Amino acid sequence: MRRLKRVPKMRHFYIYSVLFLLFLPIFILIFFSFNESKLNAVFTSFTFDWYVKLFENSDLLDAFKNTILIAVLSTSISVVIGTLSAVGLKKFTFKGKSLIDKLIYIPIVLPEIVLGISLLSVFALTNLELGFGTVLLAHISFSVPFVITSVRATLFALPQNVESAAVDLGASRWQVFWHVTLPLIRPGIISGALLAFALSMDDVVISYFAAGPGTNTLPLYVYSNIKTGISPDVNALTTLMLIFTIIFLALSAHFQSKARAEREL
Amino acid sequence: MNQSPAPNYPQGRKFDVFKILFTAPVVIYATALIALPLLYIFFLSFLKSDNYGGYIFEFNLENYGAFFDSTYLGIFGKSVLIALIATAICLLISYPFAIFLRDLPERRRNFIMKLVMVPFLTNSLIRTYGLITLLRKHGLVNSALLALGVISDPLNLMYNNLGVLIGMVYTLLPFMLLPVCTAVGKVDQNLLDAASDLGANKFQRFLKIYLPLTRQGAFNGALMVFTPAIGYFFIADILGGGKAMIIGNLIKNQFLTARNWPLGAALSIIIIIFTFLLVRLYRKIGGNLDELGGS
Numbered sequence: 113m114r115r116l117k118r119v120p121k122m123r124h125f126y127i128y129s130v131l132f133l134l135f136l137p138i139f140i141l142i143f144f145s146f147n148e149s150k151l152n153a154v155f156t157s158f159t160f161d162w163y164v165k166l167f168e169n170s171d172l173l174d175a176f177k178n179t180i181l182i183a184v185l186s187t188s189i190s191v192v193i194g195t196l197s198a199v200g201l202k203k204f205t206f207k208g209k210s211l212i213d214k215l216i217y218i219p220i221v222l223p224e225i226v227l228g229i230s231l232l233s234v235f236a237l238t239n240l241e242l243g244f245g246t247v248l249l250a251h252i253s254f255s256v257p258f259v260i261t262s263v264r265a266t267l268f269a270l271p272q273n274v275e276s277a278a279v280d281l282g283a284s285r286w287q288v289f290w291h292v293t294l295p296l297i298r299p300g301i302i303s304g305a306l307l308a309f310a311l312s313m314d315d316v317v318i319s320y321f322a323a324g325p326g327t328n329t330l331p332l333y334v335y336s337n338i339k340t341g342i343s344p345d346v347n348a349l350t351t352l353m354l355i356f357t358i359i360f361l362a363l364s365a366h367f368q369s370k371a372r373a374e375r376e377l
Numbered sequence: 378m379n380q381s382p383a384p385n386y387p388q389g390r391k392f393d394v395f396k397i398l399f400t401a402p403v404v405i406y407a408t409a410l411i412a413l414p415l416l417y418i419f420f421l422s423f424l425k426s427d428n429y430g431g432y433i434f435e436f437n438l439e440n441y442g443a444f445f446d447s448t449y450l451g452i453f454g455k456s457v458l459i460a461l462i463a464t465a466i467c468l469l470i471s472y473p474f475a476i477f478l479r480d481l482p483e484r485r486r487n488f489i490m491k492l493v494m495v496p497f498l499t500n501s502l503i504r505t506y507g508l509i510t511l512l513r514k515h516g517l518v519n520s521a522l523l524a525l526g527v528i529s530d531p532l533n534l535m536y537n538n539l540g541v542l543i544g545m546v547y548t549l550l551p552f553m554l555l556p557v558c559t560a561v562g563k564v565d566q567n568l569l570d571a572a573s574d575l576g577a578n579k580f581q582r583f584l585k586i587y588l589p590l591t592r593q594g595a596f597n598g599a600l601m602v603f604t605p606a607i608g609y610f611f612i613a614d615i616l617g618g619g620k621a622m623i624i625g626n627l628i629k630n631q632f633l634t635a636r637n638w639p640l641g642a643a644l645s646i647i648i649i650i651f652t653f654l655l656v657r658l659y660r661k662i663g664g665n666l667d668e669l670g671g672s
Contacts (some may be wrong), residue, residue, distance in 0.1 A: 126474065127474060127478060153510070200400040223604045234414045246388055340459065354498070
């Protein structure tokens with residue numbers, strides 16, 4: 113009997129150890145955001161100074177603003193393109209469809225660096241000036257496939273007869289899409305959007321190639337400062353962002369489960 | 378999942394606004410932002426560099442020949458090796474995690490899976506920067522090991538290949554955890570119970586039941602760990618300290634410092650071929666492309 117009780121404890125221990133290790137670098141970043149010393153090495157004394165200084169560092173704030181703006185814009189555009197595409201690829205046949213169907217998986221499986229340099233080459237070829245616009249285009253190019261696959265998953269799980277029933281009852285194609293298909297695939301759209309947003313916030317490699325010397329995003333700011341040492345205001349900003357995302361995730365989970373509970377009533 | 382049922386919107390007139398709205402975006406997107414860039418670097422890979430960032434229009438295979446130069450081949454081999462070891466370590470961590478997670482109550486399980494996603498929301502470069510504090514000579518890991526008396530001299534955990542490997546595992550582990558946990562979660566409990574009743578021990582259950590039934594999930598994760606790992610130049614830069622170059626650094630240098638785009642393009646084409654072979658293998662074992670990348 114004793115052994116039976118001990119095994120699950122070992123299992124818990126393993127799971128929480130992996131999680132702890134996964135979070136350790138983030139915990140350390142948070143810890144040193146309260147450190148008075150500019151070096152992320154020895155904890156000298158507790159301070160909130162970096163949270164104040166953060167708002168005086170215009171370069172960092174600018175990078176933060178660009179990062180958020182690009183993430184929001186690229187997510188919104190990718191969600192529209194991705195949703196239309198997923199529905200279009202399922203409902204219509206057209207010339208070259210089987211090729212398009214293969215092409216959309218390329219950004220998912222290809223190392224980001226290859227996509228990054230290909231886009232950079234085309235931007236150079238077409239004389240597009242590197243900057244905010246090219247980073248946005250690049251983020252759209254790697255986000256759309258994730259929205260398509262996510263929407264597609266819910267689309268294929270839809271009961272076929274719901275749409276046919278709407279058609280039988282006299283709904284036009286627009287009405288079927290707007291009032292039947294769209295509400296039903298909403299979970300896929302939302303998870304696709306979350307994925308696109310997270311990917312955009314996390315991206316380093318593609319932004320690195322698509323951004324010109326003038327555009328500053330958070331990862332590029334960190335990358336260019338890492339050799340000389342990064343001041344703890346970056347830690348403070350990371351901490352604040354983490355708090356906001358956790359609150360956002362908790363709220364969305366809360367509302368989702370509430371909506372589910374209401375539907376089931 | 379891949380074969381679509383017959384399209385159930387009527388195929389309308391020749392000029393069908395509805396159809397155009399749903400098909401034009403994906404055609405434009407896939408052509409302009411995927412096909413065109415890849416075709417263009419394929420074309421570039423056969424040109425000659427003028428060493429000033431431009432090219433001479435002279436068809437040649439020299440760039441591909443340069444790949445077989447011992448320096449490049451060495452870096453290529455080392456990157457593949459680091460990526461393979463990182464993939465193997467991620468697999469070794471993920472399987473016990475997924476199997477133990479199966480037995481937890483559903484709510485706890487969902488909560489833990491959400492926690493696994495959270496590091497994604499902090500930029501991977503910033504997380505890598507956080508690792509420096511852990512791994513450097515007088516960092517947390519060495520201090521802890523010294524204090525415990527496990528080691529008498531600090532270990533060199535970064536500015537070498539080991540540092541790059543640790544960085545890859547850290548950054549890419551969630552990409553393995555998610556598909557493996559999903560696949561292991563779907564294994565039928567009855568099969569496991571039947572195996573135990575017939576006298577299979579834990580190890581046999583893993584080999585004969587979990588492994589065959591979850592190999593698609595595992596390969597999905599492996600693809601998602603392996604392919605970024607050969608390109609993440611920033612991890613090699615930060616934790617390898619310039620001494621540990623991987624293919625990603627090599628390509629980056631051709632495009633941004635050496636200004637030899639045709640060579641960089643040829644190296645990228647080799648990676649593309651390599652990746653496509655892996656994807657074919659994934660399809661061959663029955664993997665679904667729609668499940669790649671965590672959807």
